[in-house]
Amino acid sequence: MKKFLLIALFIGVFSMLCFANGQVEEKEQVKELKLFHFKVSQVDQWEQIAKDYKAVNPKVNLTIETVGGAADWSTTLKTKFAAGAGPDIFVVDGPALAMTFSEYLTDLSDEPWVDNVLESAKRPMIFNEKLMGMPFNIEGYGFIYNKEIFRKAGITTAPRTLSELREAAQKIQAIGVIPFGNGYSEWWVIGMHLMNIPFAAQPDPTAFSAALDNGTASIVDNQLFTDFKDLFDLTLEYGNKNSLTTDHNAQMALFNTGQVAMVQQGNWKEVGIYEANPNADIGILPIPINDDLQVSNKVPVGVPFYWVVNNQSDLQEEAKDFLNWMVSSEKGKSYLTDEFGYIPAFDNIDSNLLGGISNDLLAFAGKGDTIPWSFTTWYGGMYNEFAEHTQKYVAGEITYDVMLQDMQDSWVKLSK
Amino acid sequence: MIAEKRTYKVTIAEIVVIFFALLFLTPFYFVIINSLKPFGEILKSAASLPKSLTWGNYSNAFEKINFLKVFFNSLLITTITLVLLVIIGSMTAWWIVRYKSRFTTILFFAFIAAMITPFQAIMIPLIRVITQLNFINTRIGLIIVYMGYSTPFTVFLYHGFIKSVPIQLEEAAIIDGCSIPQIFSYIVIPLIKSMTTTVLILQALLIWNDFLLPLLILTKKDLHTIPLAVFSFFGQYTNRWDYALATLVLGMLPIIIFFLVMQKYVISGVRAGSVKG
């Protein structure tokens, strides 16, 4: 009996603990500002930011919630909202996800930082002429290339068009190096970043998407999608074998060991490359879709995520103040450039970067030679389906025409 | 003669099984050797032995994720859940076996059904419940979810075992005037000890390694568990294998030790439990 009582006691105490737990923490003068982000690698910096902000603004206690890593962070965010526990400030990766949260967005158009945001970084988050999100930084991707191999192959100028790229690939192959390291097993390499090119290269990408929505345009008979075949085939013809086995890690392994001359990746890989080879001589090339210099010589640059303020929150003003502090105070700015190593999305913040990829990207951006990240506007599930169709083409399961038709069908299905 | 022939055959079987065991170990070979290489070398040559041992990954990982803290969190959550699970699971299973009624039958089938329910089906409503109860970002909230989630399997394991435990001892105790709680604590609990060790091992693994639920419920860094910490080295576009593997090894060690300790009891427990009439 004694033992039994003990167990009953244990359960009793435990359940009391359960109920007690819900009641503490309520009465406090300090306001609890909840911020949600998914860059798990930045957890420590964010904790520090919370402390620094508290020093300036003792009334606000910034609580950082970090979810993400390899896991689908947007799933967690959606789950939180579904459960009625949305944070005060959170991130979305672009207009498509923002639309999912359309009931929760706050207008940020009148914030003091708005004028300093790069125009291209602002555009995607403008709905009904209201700016609904704040970018921190820009990222870009393209063909990261090994300049040493290019020199050995006798390529003196960086390729700007498809023909120039083909020529370069032939020269590289001639010296026994594989020109392209394709990571086509990775859905975002093929279904998102690569497929972005024919969408973003359209004269007016937004209008093109709208035309696809209302059926006045089609992927099947669009000239740029026809052009795209040559580019796609070029990477396959001069690429590593088993590209459907190669994920982004394997891709970087090929590149870092000098087995391939180019990989389609972005500036997020820069740190890793220099860590593998501190003296790496690298740069980034556009992904040229055809021979028209006006179209081909542009790199896709976009904003990886936007900060948005939850309009259901009681602390909207506090949230806006904090975001403003991040991009206007010296302390806040130094986090962006020094701690996070970002290419800022603001014209009044100087970047602090030395790497070959970032420098090339900045040069392209400075000349305005950029195309947008159209994939951030695609409907949910589009990446999955585009990855499916393009991978089938790579595997030789379907022809290029069927691939375009399947993509068109996916668009129609998902835009419903 | 027969005995000798059997030994010979057993030896061959042993060799075959050892071969399989070596195959089973290969992933651990990859994990351990790569946890001792710098990041660049991991990507260059994944299969070869490290050129020199980089213990820095371990000290770095240890520091970066505040290992002691996440270890404590994992330990606390796992231990409390296990204790509750064993007590509540065995009580429930015993009652279901010994006092069969319409309600217990329905309950048992509901538990079985729970074991085949895909988690995605209940994920959003579940988090809704936890939020409404104010349990988000509390360890207790996570423990309660584990209780709900792991009780069915625990009851299932105990149920199968208790069925094979002879009822005579309990009947004799009733005649001697023991109350039901007494019978349960002094007779049943010792009898099902071996299944308790099995339950402990199996559930400890599930809870120690679980990723999705802590991810959804514990979003504050102070509360993070070991799997969440390992994942902090995987980004959307980049994976820091060097730190992640080192953290993984650190996180594996406690559970391996736990298994080694418990393994002894599993076997002796099974022996003791097999004395039956």
Added chain:
Amino acid sequence: MNLIKKTILATIFLGPATIFFVLIIAYPFFSGIFYSFTEWNGVNAEPVWVGLRNFIEIFKNDSQFLASFWFTLRFTFTTLILTNVLAFVFALVLIQPIKSRGPLRTIFFLPNVIGGVLLGFIWRFIFVNGFSALGDLTQFSVFLLPWLGTPATGFWSIVIVYTWRSVGYLMIIYIAHLLNIDSHLLEAAQIDGAPNYILFTKVILPLSMSAITVCLFLVLSWAFKSFDIVLSLTAGGPFRSTETVALNIYYEAFSYSNFGMGSAKSLVYFVLVGSITILQVFLTKRKEIEA
């Protein structure tokens, strides 16, 4: 024992488990049923009632759902056989008085110490980086295959990882049950001079039937639900050829933001898996001998 006392005791013994179960599983499950009749992106405030539309859509227009069901069936069946045969054989060997017994048991159980999502990542790393490195070294054709790059290698990679993961777990259960078999029975049969295969089919196998029921059920319930390993190992690729149903439901609910549709799919799936599992338990239970 009077009725009141019994009710009180029943409440103490069954109450906690029932409460946890209702709160964490039953209630969310039933609200999931409600959502399956709605259109809802999971985020916005109000789900819209659409009646049976989601269910009609699943059976009429969703070939990918059926494809993923077929994949899951093939995968479950293959894994079911492989894991149980290996686990049973290992258990039989590892109850013999051999020196390496302890370490071997530990080794087979070891894969369980790594959690699902991570395990998928590690194996992905091995299939992609490790195998190609081994292939360059040894030139064995098996390492040079395009692992994870074709539907076939994708399928087998998942089977391999699942088998690797589950064998030790099942082996423990088989060992526990085999040690419980009355050794007198085996000795009696041996003294009678029964050959090994007779010993196996007529004595050991029938006596292990209850363990086999449990292990088959376990693998069925795991494999049918398989999600985390597949997500991090292949993510359903290449071209969605290795998409399990759980993954399909996950994408539907969270990538496509159709939580209503996702709920409907999981309900359909729950019924299908439930029927298959009941059938299995029914079939193997018939062969069980009450020990």
